[in-house]
Amino acid sequence: MEITVNDESYTVDVEPEMPLLWVLRDELGITGPKYGCGIAQCGACTVHVNGYAVRSCQLAIGDLGDSKVSTIEGLGSPESLHIIQKTWIEHQVAQCGYCQSGQMMQAASLLSTNPDPSDDQIDAAMSGNLCRCGTYPRIRSAIKAAAKKIQGS
């Protein structure tokens, strides 16, 4: 099976029902997307498939087709930060950080389709992403700040 992740092609030999998350983590060693629940309740595994936020624990690799996958590693890097990552650092959002890959992928997807979200739209887009440390207030302020930056740019 051929898949494209972060603009690179990979060939994997796995069962078609294996979730994308485990192909990424265990077969390709791409560990930014995290396992949290396995049932689409926490959002820690969120990646982009053709630009849209998707729970990779629920997407069987056999259903991916020729869709392109990007992960937090493809969003930006410590040397070249995406605006969401930059704002996340400025707002000191992370505590344990385990859910943050998913939070940032969800937020990036929101801002790419709606660069000026209202409070309700932020709530609606982000409420599938669980954070047990309680970083929510800073997630909210970071998204608003990133939106402002996008407006200004």
Place this chain on the structure above:
Amino acid sequence: MGRLRTITRRTFLIGSVAIVGGVAFGTYMAKRPIKNPLLADLEEDEAAITPYIKIDASGITLITPRADKGQGAYNMQARLIAEELDIDPVTANITPGLPGPAYYNGTVLEESIPFPAYDHSAMAENIRKFMHVPAKLFAMQITGGSSTVPDGFVKLRMAGAIARETLKKAAAQRSGVARDLLKTEDGSVVLPDGSRLAYTELAAAAAKIEPVTDVQLRPSSEWKHLGKPTERIDMPAKCTGTEKYGIDLRIDGMAHAAVRANPGVGAGVESFDANEAESMRGVQQVLAIKNGVAVIADNTWRAWRAADAIDIKWAVGPYPASTAEIFNEIENVVDVEAHRDHRQRDEGDVDEALEDGEIFEATYKVPYLAHAPMEPMNAIVLVTDDKCEIWTGTQIPLFVRDHAVKMTGLDAENVFVYVQPMGGSFGHKLENTHVLQAIEIAMAVKGTAVKLVWSREEDMTHDYLRPGAVAKGRGKVADGKVETFDLSVGQSALLPDWFGRLMGTGIPGPDATITTGSWDQPFDIPNYRVTGYRAPVMVPISSWRSVGASGNGFFHDSLLDELILKAGADPLAERIRLCLDDTSIKVLEKVGEISGWDGSSMGENRGRGVAFCMSFGVPTAIVSEVTRTEAGIRIDKVYVAVDVGEVLDPVNLEAQVFGGVIFGMAHAMNCETTFENHAAQQNNYHAFEGMRLYQVPEIEVVALSNAKKIRGIGEPGVPPAAPSLGNAIYAATGQRIRELPFNKQIDFV
């Protein structure tokens, strides 16, 4: 403080046995210096002037032995060392290092004594100091009890100062300039002519000289890294998906393991059929382990899938089958003299006061709760004939090592525990069942590293939970004041059981956690009594963020609120009137000021509630404002005032308070772990939801610095969160909810 003397001191709680042990060992053992573990395998040109700093030609390594579960412990420990060492901690290599007795946590037992944290009498302070002795003797390298900052505040800065002065001594010998004429800056010794000698160049020489131990710590006015907002060192990695947690590690040739253990935790396996599992793709081996079955495969998902395909017949769980039966056992001990564990607060004459007149009575209840950190339990273990290596996130690395020594028969120096950053814990990683399982599996396939990852379901059904508890409150009011307060708390004893798991033998004596957060509150009520009753340990229990105070904060403040309202007094003003601790009074006044408190009513369907709890020595007051909407209760705004003595990092302090308050409220809103057929029923986040972003209120935090001692802030935000919400719900609706979670009786937006 006169009244304090009447607090019963006959029983020394959890520390009692440890104190006796310390005396028996004598002060020699306690004062004997511990060997610096870094010296054992030092290379020729390396210096390890203290157990916390290692310098060689290539760079500086800071050892941060308290584990990072997300609370920012690595960052804070590194900055404490850097403050005196004069380096930029961002340029250093920061690692927890290998666990060792030198890294014992002296402070962790300090508040387990029968003196409340606001008692600064000479006797209380001396006993607190003495509690460092058992912590040292038992080599308690533990991360917990909000103790990383109080334990490291002097110790780590001293380490930095000793290293700095020793490097200056080496520079003085090399340059011929007297040490007191030398300065240090950004990793170098600076000579009077402005030329620099990098620490890395001086390491080899510094290693050969006697360290300078007569050093002075700088006053806070000279701090560069502390006392101001800084960027957490781990933040860029955590905001780019590049932080490696234990679950992300790979070891060459590693196999993946899954386990299914008896959901009746502690009971064994009667039989199992693994025929189907063994034929599944990628499965290498199925084996029986203690109380369960393990699968070894070539991928996590394949291992889990195969484990699910095993047909297992479980032995019956070793405790009552259902939540109803379990709580029945707890209710049966409350106010029964034979089950009394301790009475740490007994002032005035409660019995006489409650003999006649109008007595208020109420029963409160809190559920069992899972920790459920986002990163499930995991460990990688490699066992060979000569050594055992363990990679895992843990708060108890030395105890993990000792368990591995017992299981493998290897010497302690051949067992290596590499502590990993954790994706949350909340106390979950004070337990190590998963590591013991991984060791057992790795011993069966010696030479191959095995990575065990618990599925979310395995994690939430094999947790050592926050104990459920029941409290009966009684009281009386007179002349608009609270006059009598009597609280009886029933709970299973948590710490003796945990010590038993850690050290192989439990400790006898009472368990403070049954009433921590109730008995030790800084109030002066004419008739004031708090009693702990001990239920048997049934389902597995352990420490959960804020430990005993997590339930007691709710019990104590809810009863107090009810009595104050019964007296017709203002909830904030009466708490302030009753409070006997100046620092706590200022915290209560501050939360009133920032919330614009003018009584608990805020108009139709709106209300505010105040709550207070001193836990881990931190007085914490919360005001919550709520509105009853058609969709349920909405939490509008939360105000928090705390006092930690000295604020080392205001940005992280705020984050920890946000986290603590949300953690406390989230579980109070909708979480519980219940049992049927001996098994925990909530096995994933759909049934244990907590708070979602749309439910999170704006939270305003103010930290005061009036307290005498520096304190940690990881836990104190939790205990007053639930009662402030409950008190606010009452103010808005007239409905008093005495049992958590609230959503059994009221909806939330």
